[in-house]
Amino acid sequence: GAGVSQTPSNKVTEKGKYVELRCDPISGHTALYWYRQSLGQGPEFLIYFQGTGAADDSGLPNDRFFAVRPEGSVSTLKIQRTERGDSAVYLCASSLTSGLQTQYFGPGTRLLVL
């Protein structure tokens, strides 16, 4: 079946603007994760959803970052008042359930804040 998809694939915005990044998990996967990957680094955890609720948001860097998953499927990562330091690849992953399950990654959204 289809894998994790993310839109847009690239996003260029200006400092101070608001952006939304979308993730479509694998159908039937109840757990969804957001990571951020800076150049030359490994993915860094941001937030994890089990169903509709954020089970762990300890990785969100500050209150400019927010994510939702209102129907337990598609998730949107929202960044307010973007800063140049927010530039990175934002990766979404999903797994069948929580626990010791393989996390399948999407292709990422490359965000560039000018």
Place this chain on the structure above:
Amino acid sequence: GENVEQHPSTLSVQEGDSAVIKCTYSDSASNYFPWYKQELGKRPQLIIDIRSNVGEKKDQRIAVTLNKTAKHFSLHITETQPEDSAVYFCAARRDNTDKLIFGTGTRLQVFP
């Protein structure tokens, strides 16, 4: 919190040789250790994983070993091929969480 260190940062080998990448983790409560391969501009893809109740796992040319006492685990690739060239990331997951903590990656280059 959990910290994962990965070495080396770059590794160059001749086709047919073996490659070994090592990771250490700080949290003794970690119980799941996946390895991901990421080609340039592509998504990370799981290549092998190991749980804390076993010491070694093998899948064709790829193997992972885990030493819980020393808190380190390693990826072994035998008979390397040019298509093995990519960045490899190790990760660790603590027992009561679902987030993965990733290492900084190893860029493997296999020369024909």
